[in-house]
Amino acid sequence: MWNKHRIFLVIGCLCLSVLMSLSSCSPDPPPVVIGSGGSNGGDGDTTLISVSELPSLRIPADNPLTVAGVDLGRHLFYDKILSGDQTQACGSCHLQKFAFSDGNKFSKGIRGDLGTRNAMVLFNLMWSDSFFWDSRAPSLRALATMPIENPVEMDARVEDVLVRLNNSAFYKEKFKKAFNIDVIDKEHLSMAIEQFLLTLTSDNSRFDQFNRGELELTDAELRGFEKLKVKGCFACHSTSLMHDDLSHNTGLDKFPQDLGKGATTMKSTDDYKFKTPSLRNVMISSPYMHDGRFSTIEEVINFYEVDANLTSRNASADLLQVAKRNRLTPSELADVKAFLNALTDQKLITNSKYSDPF
Numbered sequence: 001m002w003n004k005h006r007i008f009l010v011i012g013c014l015c016l017s018v019l020m021s022l023s024s025c026s027p028d029p030p031p032v033v034i035g036s037g038g039s040n041g042g043d044g045d046t047t048l049i050s051v052s053e054l055p056s057l058r059i060p061a062d063n064p065l066t067v068a069g070v071d072l073g074r075h076l077f078y079d080k081i082l083s084g085d086q087t088q089a090c091g092s093c094h095l096q097k098f099a100f101s102d103g104n105k106f107s108k109g110i111r112g113d114l115g116t117r118n119a120m121v122l123f124n125l126m127w128s129d130s131f132f133w134d135s136r137a138p139s140l141r142a143l144a145t146m147p148i149e150n151p152v153e154m155d156a157r158v159e160d161v162l163v164r165l166n167n168s169a170f171y172k173e174k175f176k177k178a179f180n181i182d183v184i185d186k187e188h189l190s191m192a193i194e195q196f197l198l199t200l201t202s203d204n205s206r207f208d209q210f211n212r213g214e215l216e217l218t219d220a221e222l223r224g225f226e227k228l229k230v231k232g233c234f235a236c237h238s239t240s241l242m243h244d245d246l247s248h249n250t251g252l253d254k255f256p257q258d259l260g261k262g263a264t265t266m267k268s269t270d271d272y273k274f275k276t277p278s279l280r281n282v283m284i285s286s287p288y289m290h291d292g293r294f295s296t297i298e299e300v301i302n303f304y305e306v307d308a309n310l311t312s313r314n315a316s317a318d319l320l321q322v323a324k325r326n327r328l329t330p331s332e333l334a335d336v337k338a339f340l341n342a343l344t345d346q347k348l349i350t351n352s353k354y355s356d357p358f
């Protein structure tokens, strides 16, 4: 049963290592294209992909990653220049040490206003087809300026931000190098942020290392994996990404207030559905759920076992299966936590290529 997993993760890892090596290139090369769309992407090593039932690199064909582009995106991600009063950066709410989420239930915007949703983790984004809890952003590029304009987040007008960037010799040079443009525009601002977000990848947890045959997991960790499997958690937290990139109503409330994806698609069949988060790095990304209502894994498990509102409209049928299983005993819960801890990727949270460059 491990074989399939092993194969998948090995391929994923090799693909990722192409990405990871990106910024180890010398500091001033001409733009180096390391991935450029198509079904294979990557640096052309198709042998990695042809045997794969698993994600291969997905880089937009019209925005190939370059050393200069990613470097620019990283600076923008951490620069407060993007917010209305220049007090907040993307990185203020997406902290590397929390797998790029923020340890709070709701994030504070520049005016101290709280949003209504929990900040999401940022990694392995290239394998998602929609973004935000309610899937309202169809691409990272489309998303890039949305937090800037969001009145309870960075609350700036993109036009004003562009004026600031165009007045900055530092950014003029960086945009020139990355995209060969003299006037910074919204499209290239978005493309630079997209490039950096695409590089945030996570595939080096103990579980990944186990799948690559680099170490053995403990018995407790393995038992925890089996438990979650039997419980049916991997029905939605599936594939090596540990999410299905779909949206579900998990029955958090019988009568939810937040329409979720339904507000995006205007389809009542999507009401109350939210994008499945990955279980990767879940032990460092509390609080949990779109509204951050749970602060511990115990609360989450207790919810699935006892409190899920199975009769909430559009509640997923898979939930019923989860709720039907026996409750975890305390020792099984300890095993599950051991397994979930094995999904924490130290490299993601310590990788200097992802850190604040200022």
Ligand code: HEC
Binding pocket: 077, 082, 088, 089, 090, 091, 092, 093, 094, 107, 108, 109, 110, 115, 117, 118, 119, 120, 121, 122, 125, 128, 130, 131, 132, 133, 134, 140, 143, 144, 145, 147, 148, 152, 153, 154, 193, 197, 275
């Ligand atoms: C004030 C805090 C805050 C700031 C600043 C912020 N974000 Fe977010 N981010 C959030 C929250 C909250 C969500 C979830 C919002 C939702 O679903 O409605 C989110 C979601 C995201 C997602 C979606 C991830 C996914 O898996 O769907 C991405 C990508 C993202 N933010 C990138 C950025 C970028 C890039 C910036 C800077 C331009 C930024 N964020 C600035 C709080 C913030």
Ligand code: HEC
Binding pocket: 228, 231, 232, 233, 234, 235, 236, 237, 247, 248, 249, 250, 252, 273, 274, 275, 276, 277, 278, 282, 285, 287, 288, 289, 290, 291, 297, 300, 301, 304, 316, 318, 319, 322
């Ligand atoms: C029907 C699909 C489905 C099943 C089955 C499922 N989940 Fe989830 N899970 C989701 C969705 C969707 C969310 C986000 C829900 C929300 O915020 O409204 C979620 C959220 C979570 C979170 C919070 C993660 C975060 O970053 O906020 C954890 C932890 C979690 N699930 C663990 C589990 C465990 C453990 C099981 C098995 C007992 C399980 N899930 C079964 C779909 C599912």
